[in-house]
Amino acid sequence: MFPTNTWYVACTADEIDEKPLGRIICNQPIAFYRALEGKVAAVEDFCPHRGAPLSLGQVCEGKLVCGYHGLEMGCDGKTVAMPGQRVGGFPAIRSFPVEERYGFVWVWPGEKEKADPALIPHMEWHNNPEWAYGGGLYHVKADYRLMIDNLMDLTHETYVHATSIGQKEIDETPCKTTVSGDTVMTSRFMSDIPAPPFWKAALRAKGLADDVPVDRWQICRFTPPSHVMIEVGVAHAGHGGYDAPAEHKVYSVVVDFITPETDTSMHYFWGMARQFNPHDKALTAQIREGQGKIFSEDLEMLERQQRNIDTHPGRKLLMLNIDAGGVQSRKVIERVIAAEQGATA
Amino acid sequence: MFPTNTWYVACTADEIDEKPLGRIICNQPIAFYRALEGKVAAVEDFCPHRGAPLSLGQVCEGKLVCGYHGLEMGCDGKTVAMPGQRVGGFPAIRSFPVEERYGFVWVWPGEKEKADPALIPHMEWHNNPEWAYGGGLYHVKADYRLMIDNLMDLTHETYVHATSIGQKEIDETPCKTTVSGDTVMTSRFMSDIPAPPFWKAALRAKGLADDVPVDRWQICRFTPPSHVMIEVGVAHAGHGGYDAPAEHKVYSVVVDFITPETDTSMHYFWGMARQFNPHDKALTAQIREGQGKIFSEDLEMLERQQRNIDTHPGRKLLMLNIDAGGVQSRKVIERVIAAEQGATA
């Protein structure tokens, strides 16, 4: 249950360097590698010769060379050469549109001719001196939509992340969900509250007082197929909250690219882009470590939730107001899939 | 293949303290916890909100609070509260009758209205100054009935436990099996034999000679659904054996509560209640360690037996006289299940 005529994040740019990378995306084993001049390429991870995984091979002069018997695969899925063989009649394997952008490799697992790089969402923080970015990757054995639910309902922070970003005021403050086209937005604005530990640290890092009341905001935006960007921050209370001038607030964007691996597992690329102290690399590393720890707290919950759902397949789950973000996001996904299938049929 | 309208041991009392405990009993994932005043409670391990396992949550003021979004579950499976929500229409989840007794938590996985605490078997050794008890828990990947077979035929001691409680005289001495109502009893009385190492140590612990001939007894009692109590001991020969006065014998009861987890796995609660040196805690610890080691010798055998049975599902096994205890116990189990199904139908 995932769209395929769309761009997913397949890996970070540094995951494929000298060596190819084998990764399953939307149930398809794919070999990613760097072809001529470092340009990323992606083909089925299946050598047409004897079925060996091409990702176990090497890249030589821009061609992916099978590590079993030396078949040289081209970016287009056509065999270029093989020692001692005429390869003209070799069956082609699938190749996949790929683009490298914003430090990620994006792959289009569906119909090749529909792939338009212009559809890759814009990330304003990339290579922007006013921003800093740090992030990581988790493999999670759960339906990717459980992560969308998770990120579109931040009341879980109070329970799962109680010691860092959770606080009871999240629960106590209603959120508002709106849908605009394919974008789902859930927002929550908290006024005049204490800052939780993560934000206290951020305030201190910027040289701001951390022991005064703050306004806090969380604005979650889902866009298909499965990207969730969350504007988060706190401002010293009484300066305009989300709209406060930069000197009174700390502000960042939680970046989540959620790529289905199989029907019940995902690659979860998480990160944070921030506008305060962008040149402070030690702070970037520290935030990255903290966020990694916080986000790891969700993993057992989601994996166990998946197992519970597998055990009780027929059971209806509740759809409360706090769940509206996830519910609406799933509706968008269903609509996108239906449109895809209609277009194909 | 297990009765469900019956009491099983779910856990030891100390397994649920501050934190809830998730455990599968008779194929049902259950969250056990301590509600108000420490009273044990058990509900389905499935939050009605989004299917998260409640056992990953916390207990606050006697309510089980889901660790994902803070739903507060009551002992009766009805949602008590949830931040920002009206919960009146929330679907209830199952709750299970539970009782804490003899240091164990007992659960009734079947029809709630039939649960009668009076049906929990009496353990005379509990909180009895004349007795001491020590035990442990093993998880075993085998049908629980294989453990009943094991315990109702102690000729296996000669082979599996050769260095501790086994001796050839067990094999050489016929056993006698009787059925009385739902109780199956297999007994063996050996006369004028050397004591094996475990019993030598027990004699020494009581200050009795360990190098003289003894009479030894094993009286295994199965009661439904899957409890096996084994009276074991040795007396200096010629003093009446099982009926010898206390000063000539060492006597204890092997306590086995065998709880089905799934069709092919179990929770095995083993222990020993003894009447000699009951106040000697070091001895209790030493016996517990020794018994744990002895009983662990059975695990590989049972798990491999299970795999062999899975590989050859149609194959008939032998039912010898030594197997009568297990065979009769299985007949009782089948009768209990049939009665249960008849009563329900």
Added chain:
Amino acid sequence: MFPTNTWYVACTADEIDEKPLGRIICNQPIAFYRALEGKVAAVEDFCPHRGAPLSLGQVCEGKLVCGYHGLEMGCDGKTVAMPGQRVGGFPAIRSFPVEERYGFVWVWPGEKEKADPALIPHMEWHNNPEWAYGGGLYHVKADYRLMIDNLMDLTHETYVHATSIGQKEIDETPCKTTVSGDTVMTSRFMSDIPAPPFWKAALRAKGLADDVPVDRWQICRFTPPSHVMIEVGVAHAGHGGYDAPAEHKVYSVVVDFITPETDTSMHYFWGMARQFNPHDKALTAQIREGQGKIFSEDLEMLERQQRNIDTHPGRKLLMLNIDAGGVQSRKVIERVIAAEQGATA
């Protein structure tokens, strides 16, 4: 998909010593042990009493004694005795023809009456002072025929074993495949080439120059059910290559016995018999270690190839000239299986 009326290597002679050995051969769990006078025996690994694996037991006076309740099994699958029991009516279990030869135990998993020890292939290097042998065993989660493919097409050495025995001249030199009865032979002769590291070391070990051009040969012989013997070696160039006098060459035979465990796993017995410095035990150990490392490089490739084939069951693989050895070997296997089934029907 494997013949069963044939001899497979079940284990090395030293794998069954005091203790029995349980091993699955052609989907059948078998207990191997040494009966009277050390003679090897093999019976189903399933005690007729309660289904315990006999391989967990002991051998006493030539009988396999079940480690659970002491049933004594004979080599013919008939119960010899059991404490306190009359065993005349006990059902027999299967026994398997076994022979110990050349340091291996050979088993015939099919119809017992067709087992003829004369069909075990002759290994001239065994107990022959002109030869030395060293080898090992790998468990591989792949169809045994993938290993036959591997060994009958040595162009993979260039890629998988690039740092030891691989060299581009293998790829550049055509091979020739012939079939003679049930024997498939693929040979390659390379002239006037540099020796790769493994052969340089072998030349040095024999006191020959390692920095001069050599002639190199590879002659792979498949015989049913799944044995592959490979004559390999190098001679100083210009002395006749394969036919060069012994003082100008180093020569050995790669010995491969490939025994199906299940449809998608195998026991792979690999080794090397050599004619140079046969009395140098340190060299034998050194070669064994080197070969073990080299052959371990194939394992991930084959296991991943198997998974790829499982993922794409319908997909046709190529059959190039270099694959002829494997393709023809598979045809022989199919013919042998068909003959076996015809004979049975």
